[in-house]
Amino acid sequence: xxxxxxxxxxxxxxxxxxxxxxxxxxxxxxxxxxxxxxxxxxxxxxxxxxxxxxxxxxxxxxxxxxxxxxxxxxxxxxxxxxxxxxxxxxxxxxxxxxxxxxxxxxxxxxxxxxxxxxxxxxxxxxxxxxxxxxxxxxxxxxxxxxxxxxxxxxxxxxxxxxxxxxxxxxxxxxxxxxxxxxxxxxxxxxxxxxxxxxxxxxxxxxxxxxxxxxxxxxxxxxxxxxxxxxxxxxxxxxxxxxxxxxxxxxxxxxxxxxxxxxxxxxxxxxxxxxxxxxxxxxxxxxxxxxxxxxxxxxxxxxxxxxxxxxxxxxxxxxxxxxxxxxxxxxxxxxxxxxxxxxxxxxxxxxxxxxxxxxxxxxxxxxxxxxxxxxxxxxxxxxxxxxxxxxxxxxxxxxxxxxxxx
Numbered sequence: 258x259x260x261x262x263x264x265x266x267x268x269x270x271x272x273x274x275x276x277x278x279x280x281x282x283x284x285x286x287x288x289x290x291x292x293x294x295x296x297x298x299x300x301x302x303x304x305x306x307x308x309x310x311x312x313x314x315x316x317x318x319x320x321x322x323x324x325x326x327x328x329x330x331x332x333x334x335x336x337x338x339x340x341x342x343x344x345x346x347x348x349x350x351x352x353x354x355x356x357x358x359x360x361x362x363x364x365x366x367x368x369x370x371x372x373x374x375x376x377x378x379x380x381x382x383x384x385x386x387x388x389x390x391x392x393x394x395x396x397x398x399x400x401x402x403x404x405x406x407x408x409x410x411x412x413x414x415x416x417x418x419x420x421x422x423x424x425x426x427x428x429x430x431x432x433x434x435x436x437x438x439x440x441x442x443x444x445x446x447x448x449x450x451x452x453x454x455x456x457x458x459x460x461x462x463x464x465x466x467x468x469x470x471x472x473x474x475x476x477x478x479x480x481x482x483x484x485x486x487x488x489x490x491x492x493x494x495x496x497x498x499x500x501x502x503x504x505x506x507x508x509x510x511x512x513x514x515x516x517x518x519x520x521x522x523x524x525x526x527x528x529x530x531x532x533x534x535x536x537x538x539x540x541x542x543x544x545x546x547x548x549x550x551x552x553x554x555x556x557x558x559x560x561x562x563x564x565x566x567x568x569x570x571x572x573x574x575x576x577x578x579x580x581x582x583x584x585x586x587x588x589x590x591x592x593x594x595x596x597x598x599x600x601x602x603x604x605x606x607x608x609x610x611x612x613x614x615x616x617x618x619x620x621x622x623x624x625x626x627x628x629x630x631x632x633x634x635x636x637x638x639x640x641x642x643x644x645x646x647x648x649x650x651x652x653x654x655x656x657x658x659x660x661x662x
Contacts, residue, residue, distance in 0.1 A: 279322070279324050279325070280324060280325055280326070280327040280590075281316075281317060281319070281324050281325070281326045281327065281354050281581075281584055281590050282327050282328075282329065282350070282352055282353050282354050282590075283304075283308070283326060283327070283328050283329070283353075283354055283355050283356065283357060283577075283580065284328070284329045284330075284331060284347045284350065284353060284355075284356045284357075284358070285300075285301045285304055285305070285328050285329065285330050285331070285356075285357055285358050285573075286330075286331045286333055286340075286343055286344070286347060286356060286357075286358035286359055287300055287301055287332070287333060287358040287359060287360050288332065288333055288334055288335035288360050288361065289301065289330065289332040289334075290332055290334055290335075291334045291335040291336070292335060292468060292469075292493070292494035292495060292523070293335035293360050293361055293493055293494060294335070294565075295521050295522055295523050295565030295566045295569075296360040296383060296493075296518070296521060296565070296566045296569045297332075297333075297335070297358070297360045297569075298565060299564050299565050299566040299567070299569040299570040299573065300357075300358060300360065300382060300383055300566070300569040300570065300572060300573035301330060301358070301573060302557065302560070302561040302570060302573070303557065303569065303570035303571060303572065303573030303574035303577075304328070304357050304358075304573035304574065304576060304577040305328055305560075305573075305577075306553075306556060306557055306560055306561070306574055307573075307574045307575075307577035307578050307581070308326040308328055308577055308581075309560075310556075311326055311577075311578075311581050312325045312326055317581050317584050317585050318585055319584060319585070319588055319589060319590060320588055320589070324584075324590065326577075326581065329347075329350070331343045331346070331347055333359070333361075333364055333368075335360065335361050335364070336364075337361070337363040337364055337366075337367045337438075338367075340359070340361065340363070340364030340367060340368050341364070341367040341368040341371075343368065344364075344367075344368030344369065344371040344372060345368070345371045347371075347372075347377075348371040348372050348374070348375045348377055349375075352590075353377060353592065354378070354584065354590045354591070354592050354595060355377065355378040355379060355380070355580060355592050355595055356372060356377060356378070356379040356380070357379070357380045357382060357573065357576050357577060357580060358381070358382065358573075359379075359381050359382070359384045359389075360383060360384055360493075360569070361384060361437070361438075361439065361493065362384050362385075362386025362387075362388050362389050362437070362438045362439040362442060363388075363437055363438035363439070364384075365381055365384050365386075365388075365389040366388050366389065366392065366438055369381075369389075369404050372403060372404065373393075373399065373402065373403055373404060376403050376592065376593050376596075377403055377592050378403050378405070378583075378592045378593070378595050378596040378599065379403060379404050379405065380405045380406070380407050380576045380579070380580060380599075381404065381405065381406040381407065381408065382406070382407040382408050382569075382572045382573060382576045383407075383408040383517075383566075383568065383569045383572045383573075384406075384408060384439075385408045385409060385410050385411050385414060385439075385516070385517065386410075386411055386438060386439040386442045386443070387410065387411045387412060387442040387445075387446055388438050388441075388442045389406060389410075390404070390406055390410065390625040390628065390629065391625055393622070393625060394622055394623060394624070394625050397622065398622025398623060399620075399622060400622060401620060402620045402622075402628060403592070403593075403596050404628065405599055405617055405628045405629075405630070406628060406629050406630065407572055407575065407576040407579065407616075407630045407631070408540065408572055408630075408631065409517070409538060409540045409631040409635070409636045410629055410631065411442060411443055411446045411516065412446060412450075413538065413631060413632075413633050413636055414446075414516055414517060414537075414538040414636070415443065415446035415447050415449070415450040415516075416450045416453070416454075416633070417538045417633075417636065417638060418447065418450070418489055418514050418515065418516075418536075418537075418538070419447065419450045419451050419454050419458065419489075420454070421514055421536055421638055421649075422458055422487055422489065422514055423454065423457050423458065425487070425512070427458065427486045427487050427512075428457075428458065428459060428486065429458070429459050429461045429483070429484050429485050429486050430458050430459070430460060430461070430485050430486065430487050430488070430489050431460070431461060431462040431463065431464070431479070431480035431483060431485035431487075431488045431489070431511075432444060432447055432448075432460055432462075432463045432464075432488075432489050432490075432491075433463070433464050433465070433466070433473075433476055433477075433480065433488050433489070433490045433491075433492075433500065434465055434466075434490070434491040434492065435465065435466055435467065435468060435491065435492035435493060435494070435496060436465050436466070436467050436468070437468065437492075437493060439491065439492075439493050439516075440465065440491050440492055440493075443491030443516055444463075444491065447489055447491070448460070461480075461483035461484055461485050462479050462480045462482075462483040462485055464476040464479055464480070466492070466496055466499075466500075467496075468494055468496065469496070470496050470499060471496075471499050472499065472503060473496070473499050473500045473502075473503040473504075474503045474506060474507060476500070476503075477500060477503045477504045477507060477509055478507055478509075480509070480511070481507060481509040481511070485511055486511055486512070487511050487512040487513070487514055488500070488504075488511055488512070488513055488514070488515075489514055489515060490513055490514070490515035490516075490519070491515055491516050492515070492516075492518060493518050494518075494523060495523040495524070495527055497513075497515075497518060497519060497521075497523070497524040497528070498523065498524050498527035498528040498531075498532065500513070501513060501524070501528040501531040501532050501535070502528065502531055504531070505531045512534055512535070512536065513532075513534070513535040513536070514535070514536045514537070515535070515536075515537055516537060516538070517537050517538055517539060517540075517568055518537075519532075519535050519536075519537035519641070520537050520539055520566065520567070520568055520639055520641075520646045521565060521566045522563075522565040522566065523565070524641075525641055525644060525645065525646065526644070528641075529644070530643075532641045533641055533642060533643065534640065534641065535640070535641040536638055536639070536640050536641075536649055537638070537639050537646075538636050538637070538638060538639070539568055539636065539637055539638070539639035539646065540568050540571065540572060540610055540631060540635065540636055541567060541568050541571035541572070541609065541610045542567065542568075542637065542639055542646055542647065542648060543564060543567035543645070543646065544647070544648070544654075546654060546657060546658050546661075547657070547658065547661040548661075549607070549608075549609050549661065550609055553571070553574065553609040557570060557574075567646070571608075571609050571610050572610070574608065574609055575606075575608030575609060575610050575611075575613070578606050578607075578608050579599070579602070579606050579608070579613060579616060579630070580595070580599075582598075582602055582604060582606045583595045583596075583598035583599040583602060584598070586598040586602060586603060586604070599617050600617050600618060600619045600620065601615070601617075601618075601619065602615055602616065602617070610635070611635055611660075613630065616630035617629075617630060637649070637650070637653040637654075637657070638650055638653065
């Protein structure tokens with residue numbers, strides 16, 4: 258029996274990750290395979306680029322010594338079950354300072370309780386679905402939350418989509434969403450925002466599609482027959498391009514306005530010219546309008562090639578910088594001390610998206626936005642134009658250039 262116990266202990270030790278002493282260990286979780294991989298890989302590589310820059314400069318000063326960042330990558334495949342298993346595994350890693358990642362809202366819903374139970378600090382990015390954060394305020398809420406988000410959450414995005422449809426003078430719209438948690442929450446957010454803005458849009462048709470669907474003729478024909486002047490769409494994968502192709506196939510020239518995944522290469526490249534004119538909120542657009550943006554784009558492409566999801570890459574990059582700033586302020590690699598520092602960051606963090614001043618506040622169980630970094634004025638509207646995403650409104654571009662000076 259003694260030999261058996263020794264053998265089990267040895268195998269457990271062998272299976273556990275071995276982290277070098279004096280390192281800040283951060284897990285990067287996301288879909289590095291599957292339909293959402295463009296977002297996951299871009300986020301991961303943006304975070305790794307920031308970590309490499311920090312390490313090249315000597316690391317983070319912690320307790321009078323410089324500590325380097327060590328990243329651990331875990332592929333959740335964009336699958337809720339696999340994602341929950343990854344969260345459970347990562348939450349049990351010894352010596353872990355924190356986690357950055359998660360693309361799919363369903364994975365956050367199914368897996369983040371493992372981090373919360375262990376008190377492990379996590380920054381969600383780029384998942385934006387409302388359901389990623391609202392559970393922590395339900396039933397009186399949790400008193401102390403270790404989960405933060407660094408992405409423009411769907412409350413902001415859905416408001417912008419409704420605003421844009423109204424600005425375009427549209428009266429009748431259809432709502433089309435995928436069947437994931439992200440799509441379901443997006444559906445409710447769009448209705449909520451339309452009501453908040455005076456019900457100026459008449460929703461004349463609603464429908465859904467599933468991950469893997471390739472022909473959306475039935476759904477778009479329904480919208481066309483109802484007289485919808487635009488389709489408000491919420492989805493996460495290459496199915497978005499199938500919607501644009503099906504619209505072209507029946508000669509339906511309505512606008513597509515939806516969540517940020519319309520900016521991904523899985524839509525832009527696959528839809529081709531049929532994607533032109535699609536509109537979506539963006540936290541960052543791949544255009545070198547500032548010296549910081551130019552350098553980030555050049556450095557990223559040199560290290561990793563083209564960005565499948567530029568917004569995800571920029572959010573991963575800035576999230577890592579913010580996490581590193583919290584480590585420095587905490588003067589510790591301890592995940593709980595890092596959480597406390599994140600809630601009250603004292604020094605501004607100059608990122609590629611913006612300069613972040615106090616992005617988070619002390620957790621309030623009645624207000625999930627206390628752990629949300631993005632505000633409305635940090636998000637702009639993007640538009641697909643000939644194979645790339647550009648600023649939909651010139652005034653947004655001019656404002657960001659002026660703010661960077």
